Structure formats: structure tokens, C-alpha cells
Amino acid sequence: MADGQQSVLFVCLGNICxxxxxxxxxRKLATDQGIINKWMIDSAGVIDFNVGNSPDSRALNCIRQHGTETTHKARQVTKNDFLTFDYMLCMDESNLRDLKRMADKVKNYKSEIKLLGSFDPENHLIIQDPYYGNDADFEDVYQQCLRCCTAFLEGST
Structure with a gap:
């Protein structure tokens, strides 16, 4: 990346939760720390089912309750992502398997593929899909992602 910019792609199944x-x-952490210009940040899903859709309304409500907004539209991981992003941080073992299988088809990919939960100071490795859950499940995802993203950012700067 230009000027030492780093890049991270967050990945789950459908890119809506x-x-x-x-x-x-x-994005909020990097903005609050005044380093947003040092990062390229995006998210994607391993499946194409939700491409073009906004995040789940419960996910949007959850982040809004924490003073955050997003205009993201769901997209699917592409081969180019493996050549573009320094880090691809996914949510569970299924996402990890899918990404590694996709990466095997990309020559000389540069992405480091890891579970986002591997950065959790509370050692909760898997970030459970809240889609079939309730608002409390979305809040749990938010809190775990906050811990993980904070630790990842601290270790990357």
C-alpha cells in the first residue's frame, strides 16, 4: 500500500452481520486515533447471497447504539482481495476453511488469513453468527469485535 498504508478485510458468511x-x-477506532488514512478497511462475505444489501437491521441498530454508522453494502470476497489486503480476518472455522480454499486458487496471494477472535484478550476464538438470535446476540458480537479490533489495531501500529 502507498505510504505504508495497511489493509484489512473482515469476513463472515454473508457480510450482513x-x-x-x-x-x-x-473504522471508528482508526478514526478516533487519527490514523484512518493509514488503513484501507472493508468487509465481505464468502457467499454471494446478500450482495448489494445493507447490513441486517439488528446489526445497524447495534452499531448505532454505540455511536457508529456504516453505509456498507454486502459483497462477496474476490480473488483480487487476496492480492490487495494484508489481513483477512474472519469470524469462524467455516469462514477460515472457505477463505483458505479460495486462497489456494490465487497465485502469490499476500493476505494473512486469521480468525478475528485470535486477537480476543478473553480468548473467545469464535465470533458466533447472531443472525438467528436476538439483540443480545448482536451486542455480544459487537463487544467481542470491539475487543478483537482494539487488540489487532494495537498490535498493528
């Missing part, structure tokens, strides 16, 4: 929450949190 967990990854847009993580993206919004990370």
Missing part, C-alpha cells in the same frame, strides 16, 4: 459490525468498529 458480523463482518460489517467489525468493519464499522475498526
Amino acid at each position: 458480523r463482518s460489517p459490525i467489525a468493519e464499522a468498529i475498526f
